Each structure stands twice: as structure tokens, then as C-alpha cells.
Amino acid sequence: MKTILLAAGISLVLSLFGTPLAIRLFARRGYGQLIREEGPESHLTKRGTPTMGGTVIVVASVAGYLGGHLLTDDPMSASGLLVLMLMAGLGLVGFLDDFIKIYKQRSLGLRSGAKLAGQAVVGALFAVLVLHYPDNYDLTPADAHISFLRDVGPAIGVVPFVFWIVLMIAGWSNAVNLTDGLDGLATGSATLVLAAYVLIANWQLRNDCTNAPIVAHCYAVASPLDLAVVAAAAVGACFGFLWWNAPPARIFMGDTGSLALGGVLAGLAVCTKTQLLLVILGGLFVIITLSVIIQVGFFKMTGRRVFRMAPLQHHFELLGWAETTVVVRFWLVCGLCIALGLGIFYVEWLQVPG
């Protein structure tokens, strides 16, 4: 518990005080955001706001995690380290994308094929590694199963598992990427989902099969406490970043941030064995991604548009909602999805005969 608080505190302080330094540095170097030309017109004023703020989030999360462990002599775990490496790896892919955008001075970075390939390589490495590294109880960070509130169904084999995880990781990091685009929207929503994971991992620790093996509804998760530490460190980092990313934003997270945050969410879901629950907890990201899929699919089929603009947040902007109204209302939707997801998680625990 002490480690959780320390890690969250350290990453909070680092990002709170590190972000202004990044703003100054990036602004001096001219690492400003290029705004896609077909976006809402009101966004043209955002040109020039420094981007790649995600680097601060990634560095602060990793440093908070390491600092928390260093100060408590609590050993690190395979699960925690793998989730953080997934975060850092995807952050690197996003960084390359951001950097190419700035270097070439256009709002399109890595070609989408190259970006997807990067996500797939990092995701596949993660998927293979989580099946290794058993702990003293012979639990690996994840098993070759689909999971909802726990692992469900039969083992699906290594190859389908790797495919599934790659799909999930690419899906989540792109979903967070699409959600980014209004000041504070992606950061605030990701913070809420990460906070939910702090609660989930704590609950799994309290009801861990290695602690209380008698109880029928215990959880067989490797190192739940350390997963809570990772989630808390990422929450702290996002919190400090949101201070500066609040509307009107002084800095954007860029693809560095959105890919990294999508990665850490997917990684937490895999290791806490709640892969499909994340679809509910992160319902906002799912809705926004679906809006793009529907828009593109419908347009290709019929030549007409369903929304004035996709992703969904821009549709509401063009309907005349103020940017802050869209952001706050989307946060509320995100909060509702989380209440629903945590409710399902808790009710299932209540109902298993214990």
C-alpha cells in the first residue's frame, strides 16, 4: 500500500513540475502541433501548442514506479515491468510518429502501415512474454485465455492468444489516439480508467487465492499489488499532466501519450485478467472508435456521412457545443461507464458462492 502511494506521489510531482519544463523546451525547439487540415476550423488556433507531452507521462510513470520500489524495498514484479515496458514501447512508436510529423511539418506522421507494424511488434513481444515468468505460486502474468472478470473458457493456444493480444493492444492504443484531440479529453478519461484499475487490483490483492485460498471466489492473478502500483503511477503522471493539459491546453500529449496510455490500459487489462471488462470501463474510447468505423464504413457503402465529422467529439463541436462542454460531458460518460464496469466487477464477486 505504501508503494502505491509513493509511486503515485512521485509521478504526480514529476509530471506536475516536469511538464512546464517540457513546454518551455518544446516551444523553444518549435515542436508544435500541426493541426489536420480537414478538422474543425476553430482548431486552427491550436497550431503551435507544443506536443509530445506524452514523453513526460511515460517518464514520470516509469520513474514513479522505480522510485516507489526503491524507497520501500518492495520487489518489482514481472507483471508490473511488462506493463510498463509495453507502455514505453508504444510510447516510442508514438514518439517516432510525432517526431516525423514535426520534422516534415505535416500533420501525418509515420505511414499508417509503419505505425501499425510498430504496434504489432511491441504487442506481440508483450503477448509472448506475459505467458512466461511464473512466480513462486507458478502464476504467470497472464494465461492463454480470453478474460472478462476472470479467465473464461478453455485455453486458446499461444498463437491465437498472441493475435488476440496484438489486436487488443493496437485497438486500445488507436482508440485513445482517436479520443485525443480536445483539450484534456483523453488525459482525463484515461485517468478515470486507470483509477478504476487501482481499485480493481487492490480488490484482487485482498481476495487473492494465495492469501485466502479457502474462499471460492478468490482471484488467481500474479502480483495484483504491483499492478496497482503501475496503475497508480500512471494515474499520478496523468494527473500532473492534466494540470497543464486542462482547457485551454498549454501542451498536448501527442501520439507519444495516446499510444502509451492505450498500451498501459490494455496491459493492465491483460494482467488483471479483465480483457473484456476494459471494453466497458473504457466505454468512451470504444464509442469514439465506433463512430469512426461507422462513419467510414457507411461512407464507403452509401457515399453519405452519419456524423458531421468523426471522431464523435468533432460531430458535437460542429453541432455548436462549446469545446469544454464536449470535454466535460464526455468525461461524465466515461465516469458512467466506469461506474457500470466496477459495479459488474463487484456484483460478480458478491454472487459467486463464498
Add this chain to the structure above:
Amino acid sequence: MKTILIAAGISLMLALFGTPLAIRLFTRRGWGQPIREEGPAHQTKRGTPTMGGTVIVVASLAGYLAGHWLSSDPMSASGLLILMLMAGLGLVGFLDDFIKIYRRTSLGLRSGAKLAGQAVIGALFAIEVLRRPDGYGLTPADDHFSFLRDFGPSIGLLVFVIWIVIMIAGTSNAVNLTDGLDGLATGATVQVLAAYALIGIWQERNDCTNFLAPQCYAVRDPLDIAVVAAAVAGACFGFLWWNAPPARIIMGDTGSLALGGVLAGLAVCTKTQLLLPVLGGLFVIIAMSVIIQVGFFKMTGHRVFRMAPLQHHFELLGWAETTIVVRFWLVCGLCIALGLGIFYVQWLP
């Protein structure tokens, strides 16, 4: 658990769909907010309908009642008392708002009359919570100070009533002071209420009447307290949809006094009176800024802040209104993380 979800869901729906009706009704009747003349350049907010708190109070009560009705779970003394406290303070706020609108000034009830109303309702609540034992002989509260549980010796009826009145007046005025930027008070209160829903559920799981452990909680009706917290959180959630910057409606004193009341009531009945200043640290900071400003000005003739309450200080420093709101929400979230951390660590064996 079912009751919690149903109550929250119903009050959410009622507030989400009821608030636009209230906006239309209040606008038609011309119940707009007069803006205090010495405030920052908020003159554009003149005319935004106020008294949105009525929706919050009605939706909370209806959600609570309907949740119990649909799950045939019995209501509890603790839950009903907290809701009555909420409604009573909401009524005081409503009178204040109504007089403001009627007289077309930004000053409503004279501050003495408002405080008297708060004190009467607070005292009634304080006396009632000490009565009405349940089957285990537990009353909604005991005449004790409480932090994470009751502590210290019993302080006697009279001292307890005075203390509770101070607490209720303090909390409702603190929420009142925090109101004033679009969404600020609503969003901060939602967070504290969500924390109390968690605290109620946790106290229920570790209730001394369920299983006797050294760290068990002797709280009457913790689950029903969680239902109240969830119902009010649902109502605030739905209201915040319309109260988000730029606000289409303002909660007014009706809302801020009622919400302050419900927070104080939850703290008394979950026996976490002194944890509330940590969880609601944002409200405390803002109330302190006013006390410091006024006290320092009276003593030295100088001001500490450009303007009090604190949110206006930052406005005058040039922060955008939404920046202040989001940053203050973050501070509120931090205070809650700290408060829940303390609560949980104390429980750990």
C-alpha cells in the same frame, strides 16, 4: 447493492432529463441569477437560470425512494435523516434564492436569517441522529467526535448538538462559497459523494454485525448510507451535464446548501466527521481563503488575495475559467485519494 445501482440510475435519469425542463421553466419565469456587483467580469452570466439545486434535491429523493420501492429493501433511519437534512437545507437555500430573484439583488436572506435556518435544521438533525436505535442498539450517530471511527469520550448531548450545527453550517457555507464558476461545486461534490459511496460499501463489508473482527465498523445502516450517496451522486451527475462550462443553469443556494448538508450528514452517520475536511479539502481551502482574506483585511487593511473566494483570485491572475475549474477538480481528486488512502490504511491489519 442492487438498490445502490437502481437509486443512482433513477436519480441520474431524472436529473439528466429534468434539468432541461427546469431551464425552460425558470427562463420563462425570468428566474435568472443576479450577479454580485463586486465579482470579476461575470456580467455575461446574468440571466442564466438559477435554483437548479431543486432538481438535484428532487432527483435524489426520488431516486432513493424508487430504489427502495423497486428492490423492496427497507429504508433506514440514517438514510432518511440525511435526506431530510438535505431537503431542509435545500429549502433554506431556496428561500434565499427566491428572495434574491424577487428583489432583483444578489443578496438574498439576511445572513442572520440564513444562519438561523441552517442552525435550526442542523440542531434537529443532531438530536434525531442520537435516537432511533436499530435491532443491535446502534443509533445513526453517537455523541462523539469521529475521524475514521468514533474516538475519545462521549462529549454530552449539548456539546454534540453545537458541534454538529457548526459542522453543518460550515460545510453548507463552504460548498456555497465554492459555487461561482461553472461546474466547479457540482463536479467537486460528485467526487466526494462517490468516495462516500465507497466508504459506505466498505463499512458494510466490514460491519461488526456481519462478522466480528478487531477492525470492524460499528455504523448503523452503512449500505443505506451508500444508497443515499449514490442517489445524490447520480443527481449531481445528471445536473453537471447541463452545468458544465458554459453553464446552461446554475445550482444556486438551493443546491449548494443542500449538497453541503448531505456531505455533513454522510460524515456524521458514517462516523467520519473529521475525515470530511480531508476528502472535501478543496471546499476547506476555499472557505479558508475567505476567512484569511477577511481576517487579514480587518487586522492590517491589506488583502492577501486579489479577490476571495480563491477561484476568483486565479481568475484575476488571468487563468481561464475552465482552467481553474479543471485544476480545482484535480485538487479535489487529490484530496479524495489522500482521504481514502488514510481510511484504507487505518483498516489494514
